[in-house]
Amino acid sequence: MKVTAIIPDDLINEAMALSQADTITETLKVALISYIRSQKIKQIGVTIVSEPLEFKYSAQELRDLNRR
Structure with a gap:
């Protein structure tokens, strides 16, 4: 264009x-x-703040799974 x-x-x-x-x-x-990437990162940040990630396993459970 x-x-x-x-x-x-x-x-x-x-x-x-x-x-x-x-x-x-x-x-x-x-x-x-660069501008588009930075704006997408900001949007992801806003999404994570409004809908926090939930983890299925605790840190110890993950360690145990990885050691199998």
Whole structure:
């Protein structure tokens, strides 16, 4: 997809340096992938807080199972 965006040069230059990308397109791909991943991690965190994980076995029971 082609997109026209007005982004400050200093922001692009810093992103290119940090991502070690050769092109602006590659830099933006890296930035978007990173942003999407961080948002998904936040969503998972919210889900875990609202619905905590429940473990079927205690730590000792797991140790015993692993030793069999």
